[in-house]
Amino acid sequence: MNKSLANIIFTAFIFILFTAAALESLTFSRLAQFFPLYISIAGSVLSLIYLIKIIIEHVKQSSPEERHEQLQILKPLRYIGWILGYLLFIYVFGMLIATAVFLFVFLILESKMKVLSSVLSVAVMLVLITYLSAAINIAWPSSLLGF
Amino acid sequence: MIQSAIDALFIVLDPARLGYMFLGISIGIVVGLLPGLSGTVGMALLLPFVFGLDPYIGMALLIGMIAVIHTGDTFPSILLGIPGTSGSQATIMDGFPLAQSGQASRAMGAAFFCSMVGGVIGGIALFLTIPIAEPLITSFSSPELFMLTMLGLSMAGMLAGKSVFKGVMAGLLGLLIGAVGSAPAVPEYRFTFGTLYLTQGISLPVVAIAIFAFPIIITMLTDRVTVSKTGELQNGVLHGIKDSIKNKYLVIRSAVVGVLIGFIPGLGGSVVDWIAYGFGKKTVKDNYFGEGDIRGVIAPESANNAKEGGSLVPTLLFGIPGSGTTAILLGGLTLMGLQAGPQMITTDLDVTLSIVWTLVLANVFGAALCIILIRPISKLSLIPGEKIVPFLLVLLVIGAYQSTMSWGDLVIFVIIGLLGYVMTVLDWPRPPLLIGFVLAMSAERYYWISIERYGWEWISNPLVIILAVLIVGLLSGGAIMKKFSKQVETKGGN
Structure with a gap:
């Protein structure tokens, strides 16, 4: 545009x-x-x-x-879609499941990381946020399924 | 007083108390590092543990944490362009461009050194003002506080960038967003559209994270770049420290601004970095603030740590908390069997002096720890956008949710984030929006109280006139200096 x-x-x-x-x-x-x-x-x-x-x-x-100085439209919209999709996933499935799925799919599709590296990165992130939640009492968004 | 101060130093240097101080420092740095978590979260986390503790140990823990939050929050501000807490918003303006040019280490070296100096100046100010605090604090009533909010708002005009129109509109938009929720003068809700979430107003951490972080996330993904556009990381910690020493008067000036703003309860610490940044921009010659000028990092970083010393004066001596963090600190004092008030400088003077020492020592140790961490943490700026952004997004979502622990926080995160992205793409300045938002409630409240209580007579208060002159001077000073320098250029400097 x-x-x-x-x-x-x-x-x-x-x-x-x-x-x-x-x-x-x-x-x-x-x-x-x-x-x-x-x-x-x-x-x-x-x-x-x-x-x-x-x-x-x-x-x-x-x-x-x-x-004719043009602005990118489709690319930003694609990534905004990723963010909205992640939030929707959290709303339905809860923080842990949504984060695991979002990170894995994003790292494979967008970051082009190998499966093993992606799995390890996701695992580290999940451990980190679980630890943070327990250690400094950080709350996670509530979900429809109650996870 | 000097003898009491020496005695208090020995109390603080007790190994067990030092251990608690280091625990507080570690927690403070982690809280500062994670965008969205504020001092209030850190205080709320530590508060249950201070019940029944020896007051010296409890204060070492709490003050150790408070002292270094604005040191740790520099990491995300410089490396990612996302404010760690609301006190490091202005650091982004020049810190992030420096990181983009591969000078993250230099920016952080300067920032941590200035945080340390500012924090020490804040501690000294707390010590020196103990005997004279009362007349100083009571001289500020609602008209003066209103003028101070106007001083803060005038910074929005200074940060407007190339288009004054856009800057002023962004500032007004911030003021309008800040008006959402309950009105200060009457029990009435505004712009809530029937939602319960908006009745409390929109929370500052959500707006700060969204307006700065969201556009960066999208830009890093669309452009597929690392934060450091040069793709390299220069060694520059010592360079940054040398820069700070070279600009020693700016450091001291900004720290004094921080202390003075901290003294005044109710103004809110979120604006102190902007005011220091604005003052720096107006008083530093040949500056290129906003484009990666190291002095644009030095000014806010010297002020935000110094503010903590200032803000403890009304909190400890009068029981008037200036922020959520100091309000919880008051609760902590009660849990340890202390009472904020004049007795803090009579019967509990040794506790007060131990707080001064803890503040000074925690700033020194906290800055040293951060300087050690610069090298490993700076490497974040070399990770490709598409690899770091998903992890960052997870932390930002968690951080944004901590404000009120409601889904409304995340909805607002997206809405304000989209607004911030469009503003970034179309070259609308975002800092004025944030300044307007931060000061909206104070501006309305103090204006209303001033009019209700004093009519229009308050305009003739001497302090109000001084502040008005200062605002006009700051706003017109730049234009006059520009005109003068043009004349000198035209005449060839003769």
Whole structure:
């Protein structure tokens, strides 16, 4: 995606966010609303000014390099998917099982590690987090299956 | 007083007490090393063990741990660009670029040396301020505290980078995210959308980890790079220490800033490193802060350890905790049969002085231990991204979950993380967002109390005016200096 266009879309999102927050703030009582309302109005005005500025700049861009500075989309999405998948696994199967499966599959598919190295790495990590949990009382996310 | 201090030193040097101090130091370094775990977690972990302990032993354990958390947290900040705790956020700004250029050892050598010096200065400040602490602390009421939060927020403007617009908007976004949860002035919840999790507000460690760690994780995977872009690790611990000695005045200045911020309960230690960083940026000539300037590591690292000495003054002498960590410390004092308050400088003076010595010694030993660990831990920066990231992700998920032990922490981790990633890709500065978030609650609370209690008269308070002048000076100083240096350049330096 074109970076300049992505910046316009993101700024528009920020503008909508501030505007929605300002409208939501109006529903609060007087003492609860002053801070978020002022912040949101300031953010809304600034983001609108900046949005207009970058739209004008985008239209006026003469350099084709600038206009066509591309952003990676698919690659980041793939890794974001890995993270979301890991969290989903934790939610369903619990920390230990999810971590074992996630690490093993990731190390084989993405890191291209050998099976033995992957198994050993996963085992070390599981021992470490189990030890941490026991030694310094670290809590793990709860899961549907209760592990 | 001097004789009491010498007596307290001998008490602290008792082998059994030293052993407990080393145990505290070890735990403090581990807690600092693991992103997401804070001093509060460390204190909560140790608290059950101090019940009924000899106060000297108990304090050696607790203070030993507190003293070095901001030493150990430097490792992830420099090597991975992820804050170990909320006190090492600003270290990332220059520490991580230094690690990327293969100078991780140099950055850490400087950071640990400055942490040690800062910690010792904090201990000395605690010792020196014992007799004069009361007027100092009571001179800060809500208007002055509000102005101090404004001083912190002005740092957001300084860290805006190339686009002031983006920086200010990021800061406002941080303030807005900080407004989620209960309002300080009335019993009312804001922006919670009917969820129970958001009623407590969003927790700082989750935001700090997400905004910095998430983008780095994705970038390391997409670009398939190691942290050290040069692929090599230069020896530089001594170089870093020499850098710190060369910038001794910056070290001392930043440590003093740390102590002063620490004195003030309620401001929150999370902002001290940013304020020291901002001051450093404004006062150091020919700097290139944000691009791998070693002085950008020296300033925050000198301040965050020094802050601990300052924050113990209101905690021990007035029973006013400035943070979650010191609040639990107060509980620890009670468990050991002590009571925070003026008696800490009368009947329990020897305990207070032993705390000063523990703080000083723990900083020295903690920094020495970290310096020894630099070489093996620095090798992390040479591991390819796709091999280190999955393990890092597991630790980050566990770390983020510790904030409130709710799934909401992990959902927020992903949402703020995605926001941080988009901001990184589109060159929006992230530090202003974090500063805004950290100071949102204080800004609103102190503004409201000031208006309710003093009307608009508080604006004419002398300390408020001094702080306002300082803020204006800091904000305009850079522009004036830039203009002046341009004039000198144009005239050829004549």
